[in-house]
Every structure is written in C-alpha cells, then in structure tokens.
Amino acid sequence: MSEALSSYLLFSCAMFAVGLVGVLLRRNLVAMLIGVELMLNAVLINLVAFARFTDGQPGIGQVFALFIIGVAAAEAAVGLSIVLAVHKARGAISVDALEELKG
Amino acid sequence: MGLYLRFLPELGMLGLALALFLVSVTIGGESDALDERRRDERRRTAAYVSDRIGLLGSVGVLVLAALAIWQNGTLFFDAYRVGLFSQLVKIVLAAGLVGAMWLARDARNIPVRDRPEFLLFMTLSTLGMMMLVSADELITFYVVLELSAYCLYIMVPMASGHGSHNEASYKYFIYGATTSAVSLYGMTILYGLAGTTSIPAIAAALGAAPSTLALAAVVLAITGVLFKLAVFPFHFWAPDVYQVSTHGAAAFIAATSKVGAVAALLRLLLVGADVEQLYWVLGGLAVLSMTFGNLAAIAQKDLKRLLAYSGVAQGGYILLGLMGQDSAGYTAATYYTIGYLAMVLLCFLVIVEVGRTLPESEGGRPSNVLPISALDGLHQRSPVLALALLVGLLGMAGVPPTAGFTGKWLLFKAAIEVEAFWLVLIAGINNTIAIYYYLIVVKAAYVHGAEGQPRLEPGLMAKMAGVGVSLAVVFLGVFPQWVVPALDRAMNALLGG
Amino acid sequence: MMDFSVALLYVFSGMAVAGGLGLVLCKHPIHGAISLLFSMLSLAGIYALLDAHLIAALQVIIYAGAIMILVVYIIMLLDLGSADAQTVYRKAGLMGLPLLALLLLLLGQGMISVAGDAAAPPLAQGPVVCPPGVACETDCGDGVDQDGDNMTDCADTDCAGVAICFGTVEAVGANLLGPFVLPFEIASVLLLAGIVGAILLTGRKPGELEPSVPPPAIQPGSIADASGSSEAQDTEGAV
Numbered sequence: 116m117s118e119a120l121s122s123y124l125l126f127s128c129a130m131f132a133v134g135l136v137g138v139l140l141r142r143n144l145v146a147m148l149i150g151v152e153l154m155l156n157a158v159l160i161n162l163v164a165f166a167r168f169t170d171g172q173p174g175i176g177q178v179f180a181l182f183i184i185g186v187a188a189a190e191a192a193v194g195l196s197i198v199l200a201v202h203k204a205r206g207a208i209s210v211d212a213l214e215e216l217k218g
Numbered sequence: 219m220g221l222y223l224r225f226l227p228e229l230g231m232l233g234l235a236l237a238l239f240l241v242s243v244t245i246g247g248e249s250d251a252l253d254e255r256r257r258d259e260r261r262r263t264a265a266y267v268s269d270r271i272g273l274l275g276s277v278g279v280l281v282l283a284a285l286a287i288w289q290n291g292t293l294f295f296d297a298y299r300v301g302l303f304s305q306l307v308k309i310v311l312a313a314g315l316v317g318a319m320w321l322a323r324d325a326r327n328i329p330v331r332d333r334p335e336f337l338l339f340m341t342l343s344t345l346g347m348m349m350l351v352s353a354d355e356l357i358t359f360y361v362v363l364e365l366s367a368y369c370l371y372i373m374v375p376m377a378s379g380h381g382s383h384n385e386a387s388y389k390y391f392i393y394g395a396t397t398s399a400v401s402l403y404g405m406t407i408l409y410g411l412a413g414t415t416s417i418p419a420i421a422a423a424l425g426a427a428p429s430t431l432a433l434a435a436v437v438l439a440i441t442g443v444l445f446k447l448a449v450f451p452f453h454f455w456a457p458d459v460y461q462v463s464t465h466g467a468a469a470f471i472a473a474t475s476k477v478g479a480v481a482a483l484l485r486l487l488l489v490g491a492d493v494e495q496l497y498w499v500l501g502g503l504a505v506l507s508m509t510f511g512n513l514a515a516i517a518q519k520d521l522k523r524l525l526a527y528s529g530v531a532q533g534g535y536i537l538l539g540l541m542g543q544d545s546a547g548y549t550a551a552t553y554y555t556i557g558y559l560a561m562v563l564l565c566f567l568v569i570v571e572v573g574r575t576l577p578e579s580e581g582g583r584p585s586n587v588l589p590i591s592a593l594d595g596l597h598q599r600s601p602v603l604a605l606a607l608l609v610g611l612l613g614m615a616g617v618p619p620t621a622g623f624t625g626k627w628l629l630f631k632a633a634i635e636v637e638a639f640w641l642v643l644i645a646g647i648n649n650t651i652a653i654y655y656y657l658i659v660v661k662a663a664y665v666h667g668a669e670g671q672p673r674l675e676p677g678l679m680a681k682m683a684g685v686g687v688s689l690a691v692v693f694l695g696v697f698p699q700w701v702v703p704a705l706d707r708a709m710n711a712l713l714g715g
Numbered sequence: 716m717m718d719f720s721v722a723l724l725y726v727f728s729g730m731a732v733a734g735g736l737g738l739v740l741c742k743h744p745i746h747g748a749i750s751l752l753f754s755m756l757s758l759a760g761i762y763a764l765l766d767a768h769l770i771a772a773l774q775v776i777i778y779a780g781a782i783m784i785l786v787v788y789i790i791m792l793l794d795l796g797s798a799d800a801q802t803v804y805r806k807a808g809l810m811g812l813p814l815l816a817l818l819l820l821l822l823g824q825g826m827i828s829v830a831g832d833a834a835a836p837p838l839a840q841g842p843v844v845c846p847p848g849v850a851c852e853t854d855c856g857d858g859v860d861q862d863g864d865n866m867t868d869c870a871d872t873d874c875a876g877v878a879i880c881f882g883t884v885e886a887v888g889a890n891l892l893g894p895f896v897l898p899f900e901i902a903s904v905l906l907l908a909g910i911v912g913a914i915l916l917t918g919r920k921p922g923e924l925e926p927s928v929p930p931p932a933i934q935p936g937s938i939a940d941a942s943g944s945s946e947a948q949d950t951e952g953a954v
Binding site: 242371 | 746821822824825826828829894895896898901902903906907909911912
C-alpha cells in the first residue's frame with residue numbers, strides 16, 4: 116500500500132462494505148441510518164480521491180461531495196423524524212419489519 | 219423569453235408548490251390565540267383552499283407542459299437538456315399529478331390539518347421527476363432524484379392511522395436511502411472513469427474503454443432508479459407501502475412515480491449506451507421481476523397488495539423494452555408506461571370510491587386496507603366503477619383492445635428484434651399467470667353478489683373520470699399510431715444525442 | 716515528507732475503518748454514534764491529505780458537527796438501546812453478505828486495475844493551458860482577470876486544478892454557483908421539503924399523537940404472502 120489512487124479506492128470500498136454490513140445486520144433504526152451515513156462517506160472518499168488524481172475537471176468531484184454532504188443532512192433530518200414518529204406510535208424502534216431486507 | 223419557455227413546466231410546478239406552501243403557513247398556520255372551534259374552522263378552510271389550488275394548479279401545469287412541448291435545447295450550463303422526450307414525459311407526469319391530486323382530494327384519512335402539506339409534497343415530488351427526465355448531468359440527477367424520493371418518504375407516514383404506517387415508511391426510507399447510497403457509489407466510479415459528470419460525455423468515455431468496472435458502475439448507478447420502479451430485488455417496500463398509505467398517496471406512488479422512474483431509467487441508461495453486457499443484466503432482472511411479481515400476486519387478498527406485486531411484474535415487462543437499448547424498445551416501454559399510468563389510476567379510482575364505504579377501524583380512524591372481498595357485486599352497486607375496474611385490470615393483463623395489449627405487443631416485438639426469444643416466451647407464460655389473478659378480482663366485481671355490501675354512490679365527476687379514462691385506455695390501444703410516431707421521434711432524438 | 720503522508724494515510728484510514736466496525740459491533744447505538752464520529756473526523760484528515768481543505772472543514776462542521784449531534788440527540792432523547800444481543804442483529808441480513816463479498820471483489824479488482832499504483836500527481840503549478848481557441852484564466856495568482864469573464868484567479872473555474880486553488884472555497888464555490896447552479900437551487904427546495912416534513916412528522920402536539928395501543932389485526936388472513944412469511948406481522952409486530 117502506498118499513497119496511490121488505488122489505496123484510497125480500496126479504503127473507500129472497505130468503508131462502503133462496513134456501512135452496508137451495518138445496514139444489513141443491525142436491527143436498530145438509528146444504527147441503520149448511521150450505516151447509511153457511513154456508505155455516503157465512502158462515496159465522498161471516492162469523489163475527493165478521483166478529484167485529486169484525475170486531470171479532467173477537478174472542481175466537479177468536490178462540488179459533488181458538497182452536494183452529498185448537504186443532501187445527507189436532509190436525509191438525517193427526514194430519517195430521524197420518521198424514527199421519532201415510529202417511537203411515538205410504538206414506543207420501540209427495533210426492526211422486525213425489515214426482516215426481508217437483504218442485499 | 220425562449221429560455222423561460224424551456225423551463226415553463228418546472229416554473230409552473232415551483233409556483234404551485236409555493237402557493238401550497240403559502241396556504242400551509244398562512245391559513246393553515248396554528249395560533250394559540252384561537253379557540254378550538256376557530257382553529258378547526260381554519261384548518262378546514264386551508265384544506266379546502268389547498269385542494270382547489272392543487273387541482274387547478276396541476277391542470278395549469280398540464281397546460282404549460284403542453285405549451286412547452288416543442289422546446290429544444292439545453293439550460294444551466296448543459297446540465298439540463300430539454301427535448302421532445304423530456305417534454306412528452308413532463309406532460310404525462312403533469313397528467314398523472316392531476317389524477318393523483320383528484321384522487322387525494324378527499325382522502326379522508328389524511329388529517330385535514332395536514333392536507334396543504336400533503337399536496338405540497340405531491341407537487342414537489344412531481345417537480346423532482348420532471349427535472350429527472352431532463353437532467354443531463356449526474357449531480358443534478360442525484361439531487362432531483364432525492365427531491366422526488368424524500369417527498370414520497372414523508373407522504374407515507376402522514377396518513378394518520380396506526381403505527382404500522384410509520385414502520386412501513388421507515389422500511390421505505392431506509393431501503394431507499396441505502397439504494398441511493400449504492401447508486402451514488404456507482405456514479406462516483408463513473409465520474410472517476412470519465413473525469414466528468416455529464417451523461418453524454420460519460421457514455422462516450424465508457425464506449426471508448428469498456429471494462430468490467432464500467433459495467434459494475436452502471437449497474438450500481440441504476441439501482442436507485444430500479445428501487446423507485448420497484449423491480450425485483452428492490453421491491454420489498456412496495457406491498458407494505460401500498461397497503462398502509464392512504465389511497466391517494468398509494469395512487470401517486472403506484473402511478474405517477476412509476477412514470478418518473480421509467481423516464482429516469484431511460485435517461486440514466488444513456489451512460490451505458492455502449493456497455494453491451496447491460497443486455498444480460500436488464501434481461502435477467504426482467505425475468506426475475508415478472509416471475510416473482512406474478513407468483514406473489516396470486517396469493518394476495520388485499521387489492522392494494524395485489525397491485526403492488528403486479529406492479530413488480532409490470533416493471534419486469536418494461537425492462538424487456540429497455541434491455542435492447544434501441545429506440546423501438548424505448549418507445550414501447552414509454553408507450554406501455556403511459557397506458558399503465560391510466561390503468562393504475564382507474565384501479566385507484568375504484569379503490570378510493572369503494573374505500574369510502576368501508577367501516578372505520580378501531581379508534582375511529584379510517585382503514586387503509588381494501589380486501590378484494592369489498593368489491594363483491596360491484597357491477598350491481600355501481601356499473602360505471604365496475605367498468606372502470608374491468609378496463610384497468612384487463613389492460614394490465616394485456617387483453618385487447620386496451621393499451622395494455624398494444625403496449626405488450628410492442629414490448630415483445632422490440633424484445634424479439636434484439637433476439638430475446640426466450641425472454642418473450644417467459645413473459646408470455648407469465649402473462650397467462652397474471653390473467654388468472656386479475657380475473658379473480660374481476661370475478662369478485664362481476665360474479666359475486668352484492669349482499670351485505672354497503673351502498674356505493676360515486677359522484678358525477680367520478681363517473682365521468684371513470685368513463686373518460688377507460689375510453690382513453692381503449693383509444694390508446696386501438697390507435698397507437700396517434701402516439702407511437704411522436705415517441706419514436708423523441709427516442710431517436712434522445713439516442714442520437 | 717512523502718513517507719509522512721503515507722503514514723498519515725495508514726493511521727487515518729485505520730481509524731476510520733475501526734470506527735465503522737465499532738458501529739457494527741457496538742450494541743448500544745450511542746457507542747455506534749460515537750465511533751462513527753471518530754471515523755468522520757479521521758475522514759476529514761484524509762480529505763486534508765488529498766488537498767481538499769474545504770471538504771475537510773465541512774466534513775467536521777456538518778457531518779461530525781451537525782448530523783452526528785442530531786443523531787446523538789435523538790438517541791438520548793428516546794433513550795434507545797438494548798443490551799440484548801439477540802435484538803441487536805438481524806440474522807436475515809447475513810444472507811446478503813456473500814453477495815456483498817462478490818460485489819466488493821469485483822469492485823476492488825476493477826479499481827486496482829483501473830487506478831494503477833501511481834502516486835498522486837503533483838498539482839499543476841504553472842500557467843493554465845487553455846484549450847485552443849478559447850480564452851481562459853492563465854495566471855491564477857496575479858489578481859488579474861485574464862479572460863474577461865469577471866472571474867478572477869481561483870474564482871474562475873479554469874483554475875480549479877491549480878495548486879494554489881485546488882480545494883479552496885473560491886474554486887469550489889465558483890463551480891457551485893457556475894455550472895452547478897441548478898442542483899444548488901434545487902438543493903434548497905429539497906431542504907425545504909425536509910424541514911416541512913420534519914416539522915410535520917414530529918411537531919404534533921400531545922393529544923394529537925397516534926395511539927400507542929397496538930392496532931387491530933388487519934383483516935385476518937388477508938395478507939398472506941406467496942413467500943410464506945407474513946408481512947403483516949412484519950409491519951406490526953416490531954415491538
């Protein structure tokens with residue numbers, strides 16, 4: 116491993132996998148949401164690394180990353196308010212409802 | 219002026235959204251100074267006003283979209299491409315919004331106080347879909363895809379009922395967020411391979427240097443849209459969401475958002491125009507999706523669940539048209555989607571009208587489920603609604619002379635042209651299975667007696683809508699030459715550049 | 716210096732992955748959230764290594780700051796968390812893992828073959844080379860607007876790849892309000908929808924809440940599934 120593009124990409128691959136495993140295996144809704152955030156972070160690594168290494172249009176990758184950070188904020192707000200609504204209605208937020216959620 | 223004209227339907231949608239938002243914060247705004255009775259009055263006023271604004275406004279947007287049909291060109295630094303394809307789809311989306319707004323007009327289980335916001339989300343979601351078909355660049359595509367999706371996520375738990383609404387909506391949300399993260403991962407690889415986010419430029423770069431990674435990236439990138447189309451294996455949310463959301467929200471998700479999803483998929487598949495292995499991926503998904511959807515639909519006792527699984531199967535048929543990535547297949551897929559929109563709206567017209575007569579569930583809250591047995595004797599209780607249901611279901615089953623038949627015929631023809639005989643064979647077998655469960659519903663409506671069923675009194679508008687849309691489905695099926703050439707031209711323009 | 720940044724890359728990526736694993740393994744969601752915070756901060760370090768300083772700063776402010784605080788706040792507000800291992804994991808999720816492993820193998824292999832093992836190219840120092848026949852900002856450090864488009868130095872998108880501009884607010888912002896102004900505006904609509912939705916879903920006053928009693932079973936026997944699992948129980952029995 117050296118400071119090459121492929122090391123960044125493999126690292127992002129690993130982060131993506133960890134996030135997806137979190138979503139797949141965890142039962143708690145908030146933990147699943149955190150898993151999704153982890154996957155989005157893997158995407159960000161990809162974008163910033165490509166922006167730094169490719170000579171095409173280097174600005175685009177960073178702008179894309181910026182948009183993803185912004186949308187992730189909205190996603191967290193919407194997701195957590197649904198968590199809150201579930202909790203208000205049921206008093207618990209574990210997910211048997213997601214039993215079928217496989218890859 | 220020309221530039222404004224190109225963006226006219228979207229501006230109209232934004233204006234409508236703004237109007238609904240203003241109603242929500244002014245008339246619908248809560249004030250502690252008011253007593254309970256006055257507050258209730260204001261909520262009712264807000265709901266009444268927003269219903270009217272929503273319906274009239276969406277008709278207005280339909281007119282604007284029709285006015286802008288011949289626009290051509292790009293906007294916003296080439297991020298936004300307007301052409302015959304996008305403008306046609308925008309008209310269909312606006313029509314779908316009118317239908318969904320009308321069906322939701324007295325969705326009695328959307329609480330009166332939430333009505334302006336409910337319509338606001340419907341409008342914003344359609345706005346997102348309209349922009350989706352014009353987005354020519356991945357960042358724009360991603361942001362508007364999320365806009366259209368988040369509004370749907372919020373619309374589902376808004377139905378004030380019991381807790382399972384919220385759980386189905388969380389399932390919907392978390393699954394949607396995960397697939398959108400997966401598709402973003404694919405998009406970033408596409409960006410890395412091509413050095414740009416412009417869809418035509420990526421297509422050119424992938425065509426110049428095909429690789430396994432490129433194929434994987436395209437497949438990952440389309441998962442987000444396949445999720446919206448509820449294609450196997452991204453369909454898990456559909457039955458629960460259809461079943462627990464209000465009829466209005468379910469109609470919007472089942473009908474209008476499917477049009478948006480198909481159009482977005484067409485647009486996004488352009489990046490893989492030169493990736494040949496996509497043929498196998500899309501074909502495989504088509505087979506799995508139609509087989510699974512049809513088999514699962516047989517066992518359903520709830521009409522909305524049945525429609526959800528049948529929607530999974532219909533998504534498979536539509537993929538048949540996309541797999542060849544040629545203009546004939548795209549035309550067939552779009553034509554079929556337009557017919558499908560009308561057929562689903564017909565079914566939901568019946569669901570809304572019949573649902574109104576069902577007893578409320580415990581706690582005085584209206585029930586969102588609609589067992590097939592509630593349709594018993596529909597032809598005696600309301601012949602018009604029974605006819606609408608018949609046309610809608612037979613259309614989905616692909617019986618002539620409906621648009622469903624012509625659409626399937628075009629789809630199969632397009633698939634045979636790209637040498638997918640085996641696929642067409644499987645699709646044919648599937649269609650036979652599908653006829654079986656559609657006929658179960660038809661049997662309930664036409665053969666079963668109406669004993670013990672509540673009276674059904676659809677309004678004049680409902681009757682007219684039922685007859686009108688039924689006629690449209692048949693007309694579209696008998697005279698495809700009124701629509702297909704325009705679609706053909708649109709697809710050629712889309713694929714040509 | 717090169718070795719030092721390689722060492723930093725090791726440290727940061729190790730910390731980030733460890734934080735991610737913490738999320739999967741920690742039973743209490745608050746521990747998961749804290750370990751994610753840890754991993755987000757390490758990622759900010761990685762962005763800084765990649766010269767994307769603005770993104771690094773925003774990662775700390777928005778991700779580690781705003782989003783994670785929101786998550787932690789919700790976890791504490793609702794007093795979530797169960798220590799019972801049986802309720803922490805879903806066995807069904809295991810079935811997705813082989814598929815995931817296959818996907819990763821494919822992606823990882825493809826990425827290595829495409830990316831190669833070249834180190835980061837040094838960012839351009841000298842004058843920007845214009846495409847033939849197009850005027851562009853050639854000198855990004857002189858405070859002069861060479862191509863006459865009212866954008867000077869880093870604020871001109873031509874300069875995005877030059878060392879003194881890469882990753883700065885000006886370079887990213889110029890792109891944001893230039894070629895990407897449409898998604899920028901739509902993002903505001905998206906945030907509006909998010910705000911209205913959050914208020915709507917959480918802002919109901921007590922008394923208008925949904926009943927906390929379990930709902931009556933939906934039409935007994937009406938929701939049988941072809942796959943054999945009753946989804947009605949799935950959507951209702953998650954207590």
